Amino acid sequence: MKQLYFLLMDIFWEVHRDLPREGPGDNASTRRAFQCLPAMPARPFILDMGCGPGMQTLELARLSGGRLVGLDTHLPFLIHLHREAQAVGLAAQIDILNASMANAPFAEQSFDLIWSEGAIYILGFAAGLSLWRRLLRPGGCVAVTELSWLKQDPPQEPLSFWRSNYPAMQSVETNCQMASKAGYHLLEHFTLPDSAWWESYYGPMHQRITALRAKYADRPENLAGLDGEQAEIDLFQQYSNWYGYEFYLLRA
Ligand SMILES: C[S@@+](CC[C@H](N)C(=O)[O-])C[C@H]1O[C@@H](n2cnc3c(N)ncnc32)[C@H](O)[C@@H]1O
Numbered sequence: 001m002k003q004l005y006f007l008l009m010d011i012f013w014e015v016h017r018d019l020p021r022e023g024p025g026d027n028a029s030t031r032r033a034f035q036c037l038p039a040m041p042a043r044p045f046i047l048d049m050g051c052g053p054g055m056q057t058l059e060l061a062r063l064s065g066g067r068l069v070g071l072d073t074h075l076p077f078l079i080h081l082h083r084e085a086q087a088v089g090l091a092a093q094i095d096i097l098n099a100s101m102a103n104a105p106f107a108e109q110s111f112d113l114i115w116s117e118g119a120i121y122i123l124g125f126a127a128g129l130s131l132w133r134r135l136l137r138p139g140g141c142v143a144v145t146e147l148s149w150l151k152q153d154p155p156q157e158p159l160s161f162w163r164s165n166y167p168a169m170q171s172v173e174t175n176c177q178m179a180s181k182a183g184y185h186l187l188e189h190f191t192l193p194d195s196a197w198w199e200s201y202y203g204p205m206h207q208r209i210t211a212l213r214a215k216y217a218d219r220p221e222n223l224a225g226l227d228g229e230q231a232e233i234d235l236f237q238q239y240s241n242w243y244g245y246e247f248y249l250l251r252a
Helices: 002-016 027-035 055-064 075-087 125-135 156-165 172-181 195-215 220-239
Strands: 045-049 067-072 094-098 111-116 136-149 185-191 243-251
Touching: 002 195, 002 220, 027 055, 027 185, 027 243, 045 055, 045 125, 055 067, 055 075, 055 094, 055 111, 067 075, 075 094, 111 125, 125 136, 125 172, 136 172, 156 220, 172 185, 172 243, 195 220
Parallel strands: 045 067, 045 111, 067 094, 111 136
Antiparallel strands: 136 243, 185 243
16 A cells, blocks of 8 residues: 555656646736736735745746745755746745645734735645735635635535545635634735646646656556546536636735
């Protein structure tokens, strides 16, 4: 059992290593979300929780002109972000921090903005919002994307898949209510376009899976791991009108 777990983790990292993003999203959506927020100070201090390889961290640095911290537990993502920031002349704006979003090592009221694309699920949507509130300056904002049901009564196939892979997944309406209960005012919310799933995430992921199928053609246990990764992509292809990544823009 333990061996199977390690095999699946190896396959997971082989599929996910060096992808442009580690979840759905694109720069246009990051820009749209930033523009929904109230005016920020001239050089806002921003924390990007679970920044991954940091495509959105770089875009936020350009948009805000602020100081940013990209926080993640996976060091190779942070190294990638740091190198990219150096390559495009943004390294002076972006610090990297290898730490957990569950206990980010900052004083209360440190940040004007907490950003998190596709990562708050790690704590749980409501739990993450409650926990992070103390880090915000008065009137500070949170911008997060979260996998959400877009319509009621989804078909059995996506329902079963997400019940076993992300049982805490809620509707957009329920997430808005939970944000309000956690002490936030909802400024805006919108659904990421399907293209934001394909261009920098599922597209490159599918190409990687195809290449690995050739590499592991004679290793059925590895192929089974690849099937698991592909199943999520196939599901989205068929049912993307039922669920999606919702951007929630909130003010404390
Ligand atoms: C789905 S990925 C999203 C990455 C990035 N925001 C993006 O959109 O490309 C989730 C990220 O959270 C990171 N992560 C997982 N557990 C974490 C934790 N406890 N604290 C901080 N980051 C964590 C993972 O390493 C990964 O980079």
